[in-house]
Amino acid sequence: LVIHFLHAYANPVHEQQAAQIAQQMWPNDYVSVSSEILREVREFERGSTAAVNAFVQPVLARYLKRLGQRLKDAGNDHQLLVMQGNGGILNASAAERQPVQTVMSGPAAGAVAAAHIGRQAGFENLIACDMGGTSFDVSLILGGTPALSAEKDLAYGVPVHVPMVDIHTIGAGGGSIARVDAAGLLRVGPESAGAEPGPVCYGRGGAKPTVTDANLMLGRVEPSGFAGVSQAHGTEVVAAALGSAIGDPLALDAVGAAAAVLAVAGNQLASAIRLVSVEKGHDPRDFTLFAFGGAGPLHAVELARELGIPRVLVPRFPGITSALGCLLSNLRHDDVHSLWRALSEVDAGEADKIFDDQAARGTQALESYAVPVTGVEVIHEADLMYRGQSHVFRVRVDSPGFDADRVATSFAERYAERFEIILPDMKPVLASLRTTVIGTRQGVDLSLFGESEVAASAGERSRPVYFDGQWLETPLLQRDTLTNGLVVTGPAIVEQPDTTCVIDPGAVATVDDAGNLVIEVGGDN
Structure with missing residues (x-):
């Protein structure tokens, strides 16, 4: 049940009374009150967010209850914690x-881990890129903190307005399918081969070439390296698939077809990074590319060179x-x-x-939440815009007591930084x-993942x-086998x-004290 009144953002009393009446008439755990989920003025987005919450609530609640019981049965008495977006x-x-708070929680955990690892490595401005089998997720880390958004559109134009x-x-990952369209243009994704049947090289019946197949064709990965794949195909089968689907229509051999697939995929990845950096006023040259996911490090150096x-x-x-990010995350309430x-x-x-x-x-x-914390931080912020415009900017309110002049100055600085214009009369x-209240x-200790006991033998x-x-x-x-301080020169x-x-050739990688690879990409970047 969703209870959603037009002006509940200003006065939620009537929604709360309606919820009490509903509970008396129909006692259950699944009543979503819009003002408790999102106390914002836009009624469509508020109602949509409450509806998404109600739709997901029974499924997630049952799952969490079962999981919690299984953990208790296994002797685990610790509090079960859930990642938020x-x-x-x-x-x-x-x-x-409020299960709607978990929208995009998986990618958010990756961004949290990127920020934490980056800070410890000495890099606070990062472009975090998570490339897996089906998708490529990009986020911006500024000053050691992931950038936040107040809204997200799910499929079919369903807006969800919660902080995330x-x-x-x-749709670009290792399983993204490559094809030549009716106009004779090479396309990569968003269709994916998934894990079943997967890429051609998995040997599970997949017949359409993917980004992973292209990497195998060019020697970047080998069949024996796929986790959980017991009967992988070699280059002969992959070459035949690339040739029939890509090479023949474009008059390329299998190697040329594979190189073309990676070039198109790389261009799509670069465009995604530009959307979160260049188009928001940030120069990629001022950042470090944080590459993770099963396929991210395969493409990272070429991608960094493409973007400078x-x-x-x-x-x-x-x-x-991303799993590590769940362990690194703090309690948070917005x-x-x-x-x-x-x-x-x-x-x-x-x-x-x-x-x-x-x-x-x-x-x-x-x-x-009854979870031990080492400290609590309270952050106050204000969302502002110029009258008649739609660009909303969020600024910190750090002064003791609300100071409108300081808030106006901070907003003008943010606006000028983004659009390079000052509007003193607006x-x-x-x-x-x-x-935001954060419980730390x-x-x-990430050094647990650092020094290897085996000496390197390059x-x-x-x-x-x-x-x-x-x-x-x-x-x-x-x-x-890579010990801390080891330097590896590409290729x-x-x-x-x-x-x-x-x-890649011309790049130089160094293993830092936490076991991370820090790669100076060199080349024509």
């Missing part, structure tokens, strides 16, 4: 009440980085209150009262006041790998169970 975590009972990490996703990014950071275990009033008309006392109430609710929510409108959990194995139109004999290194292939990392 905003980069924080909450306990299972809170997730059962700003992630742009395209000077270096790549590959974590110790790229394939499980609260928003819409005003939509000229900033000059906002009473400072009223704003302070709203902030205080939000902070109290957030602190109470964190206490109800009057800002205060759209919303936001408060005990940290995870060059024991090698194979031909195709780079820029030529085959080069390329050393094959095992990730768990080289670094293999491990969860991914393969390609170090």
